[in-house]
Amino acid sequence: MAAIQFKTESKRLLDLMIHSVYTNREIFLRELISNASDAIDKLYYRALTDPTVGLNRDDFGISIIIDKEKRTITLSDTGCGMSKEELETNLGTIAQSGSLEFKNENEAKEDIDIIGQFGVGFYSAFMVSSCLTVVSRAYGSDQAFQWESEGAEGYSIINCSKDTIGTDIILKIKDNVGEENYDEFLDEYRIKSLVKKYSDYIRYPIRMDIEKRRLKEGSEKEYESYNETEILNSMVPIWRKNKNELTDEDYNNFYQDKFYDYESPLRIIHSSTEGTATYNALLFIPARTPYNYYSKEYEKGLQLYSNGVLIMDKCSDLLPDHFSFVRGLVDSQDLSLNISREILQHDRQLKLISKSLEKKIKSELMEMLDKDRDKYNEFFKSFGLQLKFGIYNGYGANKELLKSLIMFYSSSEKNLVTFAEYIGRMPEEQKYIYYAAGESIERIEGLPQTELVKDKGFEILYITDDVDEFALQILHEYDGKEFKSVSSGDLGLESEEEKKSAEKQAEDYKELFSFMKESLNGKVKEVRLSPRLKSHPVCLTSDGALSLEMEKILNAIPNDNNVKADRVLEINANHPIFEMLNKLFKDDKDKLKTYSEILYTQALLIEGIAIDDPVSFSNSVCNLMADKM
Ligand code: ADP
Numbered sequence: 001m002a003a004i005q006f007k008t009e010s011k012r013l014l015d016l017m018i019h020s021v022y023t024n025r026e027i028f029l030r031e032l033i034s035n036a037s038d039a040i041d042k043l044y045y046r047a048l049t050d051p052t053v054g055l056n057r058d059d060f061g062i063s064i065i066i067d068k069e070k071r072t073i074t075l076s077d078t079g080c081g082m083s084k085e086e087l088e089t090n091l092g093t094i095a096q097s098g099s100l101e102f103k104n105e106n107e108a109k110e111d112i113d114i115i116g117q118f119g120v121g122f123y124s125a126f127m128v129s130s131c132l133t134v135v136s137r138a139y140g141s142d143q144a145f146q147w148e149s150e151g152a153e154g155y156s157i158i159n160c161s162k163d164t165i166g167t168d169i170i171l172k173i174k175d176n177v178g179e180e181n182y183d184e185f186l187d188e189y190r191i192k193s194l195v196k197k198y199s200d201y202i203r204y205p206i207r208m209d210i211e212k213r214r215l216k217e218g219s220e221k222e223y224e225s226y227n228e229t230e231i232l233n234s235m236v237p238i239w240r241k242n243k244n245e246l247t248d249e250d251y252n253n254f255y256q257d258k259f260y261d262y263e264s265p266l267r268i269i270h271s272s273t274e275g276t277a278t279y280n281a282l283l284f285i286p287a288r289t290p291y292n293y294y295s296k297e298y299e300k301g302l303q304l305y306s307n308g309v310l311i312m313d314k315c316s317d318l319l320p321d322h323f324s325f326v327r328g329l330v331d332s333q334d335l336s337l338n339i340s341r342e343i344l345q346h347d348r349q350l351k352l353i354s355k356s357l358e359k360k361i362k363s364e365l366m367e368m369l370d371k372d373r374d375k376y377n378e379f380f381k382s383f384g385l386q387l388k389f390g391i392y393n394g395y396g397a398n399k400e401l402l403k404s405l406i407m408f409y410s411s412s413e414k415n416l417v418t419f420a421e422y423i424g425r426m427p428e429e430q431k432y433i434y435y436a437a438g439e440s441i442e443r444i445e446g447l448p449q450t451e452l453v454k455d456k457g458f459e460i461l462y463i464t465d466d467v468d469e470f471a472l473q474i475l476h477e478y479d480g481k482e483f484k485s486v487s488s489g490d491l492g493l494e495s496e497e498e499k500k501s502a503e504k505q506a507e508d509y510k511e512l513f514s515f516m517k518e519s520l521n522g523k524v525k526e527v528r529l530s531p532r533l534k535s536h537p538v539c540l541t542s543d544g545a546l547s548l549e550m551e552k553i554l555n556a557i558p559n560d561n562n563v564k565a566d567r568v569l570e571i572n573a574n575h576p577i578f579e580m581l582n583k584l585f586k587d588d589k590d591k592l593k594t595y596s597e598i599l600y601t602q603a604l605l606i607e608g609i610a611i612d613d614p615v616s617f618s619n620s621v622c623n624l625m626a627d628k629m
Contacts, residue, residue: 030198039079201237239282277352283328300324305331322390408461432484437549448536530570540603
């Protein structure tokens, strides 16, 4: 047999393939079945368009025969077959499959990755075979040819005979060497499960004889074995089925099986889209946060199929980070099977699909929000944090998309509400969307700062997650209404007249407040009359963009730069303590100093900020109690 050399590039890749230690060898079967299915597609199409072909749907199929003794797997198809020339060009060079282009741009280190991730079609069979024989007879020809190769050294082609049109591929399975065991590929059940796993949706039947046992006729304990031909694939993938053919149970089973969740999903999104991006998608929102979801270990991504053939298990480019909780798959005929991960990232089609998916997921979430609020609440408990991060991340690049999906606890509704709902309830005179930050709902509920805003009948959003205030600052406004912390400078609650009288009051007590500020020794930027307190004596607020809550969060992140909010101690002019302060300012400045300290420390405690000297605070309070001041 005269061996013909493979082209240089092909030889290099083949070398790699043959010596690949890649654990995912099993994908060879998917590759061969996919080729067989393509070949059938071609002839089937011809049969459909040309009645003289004289074949119908039932004539098409794929069969697998395992011969354990000879260590062979024979994969036969009733497809279009290959002529001698086609065997030469198609199987003589790997350049055919498009992987060569990739190879030229990349260094050898990535070679293994191509093989591992995507296989390179037909040649992946060399990962498990010591010899490959292809016997093929093209449609319209009486002559068949046999192509054979033992690997990188080259191949041979000879004439042979074959009764039917189509192709047989005979894989001589490698002998086991050391740790490398190839016997699994000669096991019928293993092959059956591989077909189920990767090629279940191939549209033509994949048949295999499976050895079974039954009681011998007339006997009650003697068994005999017999062969039964099984069709291994269901032929229709669930995502290509019509929605109304499918029950919730079908979806749930599929989801739990495929995505290893023991719970049914919270929501199922099954869609088929045509247009700039054509694809079928079957997506799931899990019922619960995966245990590693908010950690680095969590890997986002969807399964990616090209026309029913799995090409990637977790394609991360299909999902934006803010929707990383979505699981499921996408099947598109617009993607080539042999596409590498690197190329995929820049694939225009993939980008279109991912944009379209993002829209779809958003609209499904909106629908859930509008029509199934209990479920949405459940969803938000699990993944709301991710959405809020999504608003903050990337300098707000996705804020428009996400802002209508987020919710916060409302002071008036005692429940999670959206911004739109909040605005819908706003009295006409209310200028801002108010929020209050704190450790917990209970804690915020008691904050003195919320007093006057509530008293006006205005709703307040309670924010408790670290990211919240940062997200609100990035958003800045919703529907033209600015967000306003109840602790920020001007709350917009006073009329012009009230403002004027407050200014006058401030002028009147200027000296008192500057004395108090001095006694606090740089701890506050200012002491002033409070525009937000009604019954409480004091509170602490901040001037400028950095709030006390943000200061806490930023300082909890381990780094050197301690940030400090501009603290303002606010005093309620209507509280009896105010009169006392004025009195002390005239009569006993030393005592006023101590009072200032105590008031400031109380304000810190209310804010949940650690105090520097609790012992001195406690002593001051006790002295006060014992009337020893
Ligand atoms: P790809 O399928 O990506 O083109 P392959 O290396 O798997 O790359 O196959 C190369 C070519 O060989 C195919 O494009 C097809 O034309 C031909 N081929 C492979 N298997 C078969 C088959 N079973 N029947 C007919 N043609 C085949």
